[in-house]
Amino acid sequence: MEHVAPLGGVYQAGTLSGNPLAMTAGLATLRILEGEGVYESLNQKIQFLCEGVKQAASESGISVQCPHVGAMFTVFFTSSPVEDYLTAKESDTEAFARYFVLMLEQGIYLPPSQFEAVFVSLAHSQDDLEATVAAARTTFKKMRA
Numbered sequence: 202m203e204h205v206a207p208l209g210g211v212y213q214a215g216t217l218s219g220n221p222l223a224m225t226a227g228l229a230t231l232r233i234l235e236g237e238g239v240y241e242s243l244n245q246k247i248q249f250l251c252e253g254v255k256q257a258a259s260e261s262g263i264s265v266q267c268p269h270v271g272a273m274f275t276v277f278f279t280s281s282p283v284e285d286y287l288t289a290k291e292s293d294t295e296a297f298a299r300y301f302v303l304m305l306e307q308g309i310y311l312p313p314s315q316f317e318a319v320f321v322s323l324a325h326s327q328d329d330l331e332a333t334v335a336a337a338r339t340t341f342k343k344m345r346a
Contacts, residue, residue: 239323243272246321246330250274253334261341266292273318276300289316296344303340309333 206212217223233239251267251274258265264280277283278300279292297315304311309332311319321330 233323242323243321246325247272247274249327250321250330250333253330254337257334257338258341260338261345263296263341263344272321274321275312275315275318277315299344300340303343304336307336307339309336 203209204211247269251269254276255265255267258276264278266277266279266281266283267274268277268283276297277289277292278294278296279288281288281291283289283292292315294315298313301311301313
């Protein structure tokens with residue numbers, strides 16, 4: 202921290218940097234994340250969601266990959282594993298664009314690019330996850346039509 206201004210030559214700023222409300226919210230979040238079973242719960246949610254989306258795609262004959270880490274994932278329209286930027290670039294971005302629009306029409310807000318991550322949080326209920334999988338199932342059916 203001695204390298205950060207005013208002591209050092211590195212200037213650091215951000216919209217909420219040092220804001221008392223933001224700092225309090227951040228500390229409260231860290232306390233929640235220290236709770237027993239929190240990360241296990243997030244892992245279960247992401248696993249349920251990715252497996253559900255992959256199953257829904259498979260039912261419609263669409264090949265997708267759903268790589269995830271922690272509570273982040275994205276959907277790639279490809280039959281090959283996506284392990285890095287080069288393999289991600291080989292996926293069908295036009296199919297993703299259609300998927301994005303069709304999911305949005307059903308009230309599921311996703312990042313508009315497959316190169317961005319979807320975040321699952323502790324606030325997402327099982328009903329939310331099931332609704333997302335159901336929307337994906339409807340979306341994939343429409344994509345096959």
